[in-house]
Amino acid sequence: MSYRPYQQILRRKSRRIMVGKVPVGGDAPISVQTMTNTPTEDAAATIAQIRRAEVAGVDIVRVSVPTEESTAALHEIVREVNVPVVADVHFHYKRAIEAAQAGAACLRINPGNIGSKDRVKEVVKAARDHGCSIRIGVNAGSLEKHLLEKYGEPNPEALVESALWHAAHLLDEGFDNFKISVKASDVFLAVAAYQQLAEVCDHPLHIGITEAGGKRAGTVKSAIGLGSLLWAGIGDTLRVSLSAEPEEEVSVGWEMLKSLHLRHRGVKVISCPSCARQGFDVIRTVEKLEDRLAHITQPISLSIIGCVVNGPGEALMTDIGLTGGGAGTHMIYGMGKQSHTIKTEEMVEHIVGLVERRAAEMQAAKDAEAAEVARQAAA
Secondary structure, X not given: OXXXXXXXXXXXXXXXXXXXXXEEOOXXXXXXXXXXXXXXXOHHHHHHHHHHHHHHOOOEEEEEOOOHHHHHHHHHHHHHOOOOEEEXXXXXXXXXXHHHHHOOOEEEEOHXXXXXXXXXXXXXXXXXXXXXXXXXXXXXXXXXXXXXXXXXXXXXXXXXXXXXXXXXXXXXXXXXXXXXXXXXXXXXXXXXXXXXXXXXXXXXXXXXXXXXXXXXXXXXXXXXXXXXXXXXXXXXXXXXXOEOOHHHHHHHHHHHHHHOOOOOOOEXXXXXXXXXXXXXXXXHHHHHHHHXXXXXXXXXXXXXXXXXXOHHHHHOOOOEEEEOOOOOEEEEEXXXXXXXXXXXXXXXXXXXXXXXXXXXXXXXXXXXXXHHHHHHHHO
């Protein structure tokens, strides 16, 4: 069981590229990205941070490579992690070439500060030679001088013109394995730029509100901007840019996609804000359950409702539900039916057990289906 979406989002049609093993664009799932904040030269610390992001569900990770030492460390980083690594390059085009040689799956370049057309040409050659894709990363804070002179300030038209200008450079080299971003810290500017770009090209788009802020403010700001774009069908891969740890960015990105029924992973908790009618401490219960169930990857819906006003209705629409009752006794629902009661003191452990059991059953069914497909293929 799970909520059936009231509305299905019709995604913009884009070309598909590959970022390592991850497809981006076309009918591929929208991928979730983050970026490390450890010194890339410290391979061990960077690998550890990427692994934490992997647990949170990241699809692609970007790392800065500002020095020769960082591109040298990239060899080990790429080898030790399980997701494609994007090398973030600014100013020094040779770092892009070194990153491609080190095994980066994608090169993120900001054409406004990478240098001449000849340098871009060398980066394209390295990408082609080593099987890398490229992200053209246009940013409102680093637009080319001639565009600032033309438009007077960063605006959607300037961002789009910059993106298409540099896309044309790559296409002139016969290279089309690239995606584009047109980021800004202003929500209106970023959304308008992406909307305009989406109308005039079919390149896959990496969406984000850059420099969004801290965990709370940045999440709200990103949800408004990215939510608007995703709802309009725009976006093939995303990053939530927060002044927070990378795994937090990943978690927020996933929550956005789950809320819009664009992807499903882990436990989706439907919970009430609580009031004086609650039969148990809803807020603390949800906090404990979110922490205890963070390891679950199967898509499972869980409702935690404090009283019987909305509780039974919500519980009937989720895989597992809890509705608060009187005298410390509460009702458990399973797969759309009343199941049994539970006491407050046993509640959290009991629900964790139910969810883990449901996840194991789903994984077993998935494994059995895969085995049957393999058996038929071998027959």
